């Protein structure tokens with residue numbers, strides 16, 4: 001089998017925060033083009049993991065290698081350029097409420113490209129089309145539904161044509177039907193844009209829909225991983241309790 005450099009490689013990462021070892025010898029690789037979903041309970045270190053991948057947090061020990069490049073070796077200026085590889089959609093979309101939808105999506109383009117006003121308009125329209133949300137450019141985020149705001153967040157995340165898309169709890173706070181629509185959109189974007197994606201969620205239905213591979217984070221490291229089919233059949237009691245959402249079991253002991 002051909003061995004290709006993984007797009008994302010976390011190697012033996014330790015991270016202590018607030019006196020607690022949040023990541024403890026955590027390792028995971030994500031192949032180019034793969035859709036990885038990391039699941040786990042709240043406070044288990046999912047967001048901290050994403051922050052390491054994007055270089056917002058540095059490991060106490062271990063390495064983060066993106067597309068063959070060890071992030072720790074990048075100087076600040078290089079790291080800023082490097083971040084353009086990533087499109088990140090945070091929980092709740094984190095949109096600027098004082099700006100129109102258009103200005104929210106144009107923001108990264110104005111900041112990181114030399115696009116003309118015309119090119120910016122075209123790119124914003126393209127991105128809104130990709131998330132199936134045409135015709136809302138002039139609205140304020142507060143005028144849109146939760147699901148629509150999430151889409152605007154996605155449109156902004158893809159505006160700079162990233163190679164890697166990161167989604168932190170993309171469906172939290174949405175009803176099950178809208179969650180499903182958003183999950184489908186992530187699958188579609190991943191395919192159309194040919195990206196490598198890492199999604200973080202505690203919603204197993206969303207996880208199974210999006211994932212090529214599901215990994216479960218528990219006590220600072222990955223305790224189980226596999227295709228949705230394999231993951232679902234895991235005999236690990238921690239995984240079983242999480243999938244079934246049961247109150248009793250090792251997770252709550």
Ligand SMILES: Nc1ncnc2c1ncn2[C@@H]1O[C@H](COP(=O)(O)OP(=O)(O)O)[C@@H](O)[C@H]1O
Pocket residue numbers: 017018022040041042043044045046047048049
């Ligand atoms: N900047 C920080 N300073 C101190 N503690 C933090 C910081 N960021 C996260 N933590 C702690 O690390 C743990 C994991 O957080 P997080 O990754 O956000 O959890 P989740 O899996 O819910 O996304 C939590 O106990 C949280 O309080």
Ligand SMILES: [Mg+2]
Pocket residue numbers: 046047048168169
């Ligand atoms: Mg989180």
